[in-house]
Amino acid sequence: MIKAIKLNSKILILLFCLVYSYQAYCCSMFKISQKGKTIVGNNEDYWNPNTSIWFENGKKAKYSVVYVGFDDLRPQGGINQAGLVFDGFAMPYLAIRDT
DSSP states (O other), X not given: XXXXXXXXXXXXXXXXXXXXXXXXXOOEEEEEEETTEEEEEEEOOSSOOOEEEEEEOOOSSOOOEEEEEETTOOEEEEEETTOOEEEOOOOOOOOOOOO
16 A cells, blocks of 8 residues: 555656646756665756766775766766765745745
8 A cells, every 4th residue: 555655656756747838947856765676867967968987996905986967077976886875956046935
């Protein structure tokens, strides 16, 4: 029963994302863990179409890493060979209202 609810929730969220036509300038990321395995996805789909993926070899007790970002080569996200993942998310400034 709970698995069916989770599956139905995921399908509804996916359909909402596909149907809703609001244009957003943002990056997206997902993480799915199941049966002891984790899959992470990341893309950089902001206003700059010149996205890049680059690799850096580890040196002396440091892990190798793959980065994703833009043509300025400032990492927006990445994963090292041990599986540590990072990504940055941002949005326009929104003032906080005291209610």
